[in-house]
Amino acid sequence: MDVKLAAKYPFLKGASAYLRETGVDLSKLTTSVAYERARFMGKERVMEALENGMIEDHPMASEVDANNELLSYPVARMIVSAVTDQMLVTRYAIAEAKKADKHLRGEEFTFIKSVAEELGLNVSVDEDTISVDFTDFLRFSAAMRSKDWKLINQRLQDGRVIVTKQRLVRLIQQMLTEKISSELPLAVNDDIMNAFSQDITVISKIMEEKRAEFKARSMGKVSIIRFPPCMKKLLTMIQSGENVPHTGRFALVSFLHTLGMNSDEVLETFSSAPDFDESKSRYQIQHITGEISGTEYTPPECSTMKSYGICFDPDSLCKKDWMAHPLTYYRSKGKRFKPPSRK
Numbered sequence: 001m002d003v004k005l006a007a008k009y010p011f012l013k014g015a016s017a018y019l020r021e022t023g024v025d026l027s028k029l030t031t032s033v034a035y036e037r038a039r040f041m042g043k044e045r046v047m048e049a050l051e052n053g054m055i056e057d058h059p060m061a062s063e064v065d066a067n068n069e070l071l072s073y074p075v076a077r078m079i080v081s082a083v084t085d086q087m088l089v090t091r092y093a094i095a096e097a098k099k100a101d102k103h104l105r106g107e108e109f110t111f112i113k114s115v116a117e118e119l120g121l122n123v124s125v126d127e128d129t130i131s132v133d134f135t136d137f138l139r140f141s142a143a144m145r146s147k148d149w150k151l152i153n154q155r156l157q158d159g160r161v162i163v164t165k166q167r168l169v170r171l172i173q174q175m176l177t178e179k180i181s182s183e184l185p186l187a188v189n190d191d192i193m194n195a196f197s198q199d200i201t202v203i204s205k206i207m208e209e210k211r212a213e214f215k216a217r218s219m220g221k222v223s224i225i226r227f228p229p230c231m232k233k234l235l236t237m238i239q240s241g242e243n244v245p246h247t248g249r250f251a252l253v254s255f256l257h258t259l260g261m262n263s264d265e266v267l268e269t270f271s272s273a274p275d276f277d278e279s280k281s282r283y284q285i286q287h288i289t290g291e292i293s294g295t296e297y298t299p300p301e302c303s304t305m306k307s308y309g310i311c312f313d314p315d316s317l318c319k320k321d322w323m324a325h326p327l328t329y330y331r332s333k334g335k336r337f338k339p340p341s342r343k
């Protein structure tokens, strides 16, 4: 693989092989003046992912430019790993995958197929028809929200889903997001921590601000002040990475969805959890909101919440004789609420 191709697709095995063959000493990346430009570009890579959700291309007029572009990738991964923030990992992985997607759209099909296969997607070509295994299709298209990605709307042939070249590239983007997310954070040593200490502080501070901003924005439609104690507690537990039983996740997602939040908004609300797994969470949320299951679930009533052991800290409003449902609690805090009459 030549250096320009390696710089465009630094996640490929060929790019790692290129670095090995050319004798780049990755241990010197953090300290040597020779790699100052690569370190600067690596920081930019992370900042762009964080701030814009996209990583810009730099002109690669010379081999030196391409080499710096390529080396900025391992630098960025070191920085992301050193910050140890799952939300940063997810944003960075998405931005890297989008960058690759942009490049792949201009490539020959043979190359695209080789990238898909290296990432583990089995691609078949029969004359002009491209197809992928339907289980792979289901797994990697779960993140696509539009109806035309649903399995029911696909052309199937012998257990395989027929895709266009563009769709194949989009599937690769999703696979790459998952691959990069699963690889990070890497173990970082003191040299890395020291070399990037200032950047780690700056990025951590931005992450705190972003987290507060996301929280405010994603909860914008619903008023957290009106949440019943059970839902407040479940939300705090999920956002801080505590182990929440399935019944609790189900109750909270269905509660938020019933209040008008869509799957993406619920996902964003959960994304601050330190152990946030975007793909797994998205699947669970889409199941509860009916995008996968076809059934839109509503939250359990108070008696069921109690039997599940997730009726946390009931307050005086919870103890009203007409209080039977977390949604009633939420609505009762609205201005025009009239308590239901009891027979």
Ligand code: SF4
Binding pocket: 228, 229, 230, 231, 301, 302, 305, 306, 310, 311, 312, 313, 314, 315, 318, 319, 323, 324, 325, 326, 329
């Ligand atoms: S009584 Fe109902 S609304 Fe109140 S905390 Fe328990 S489950 Fe939630």
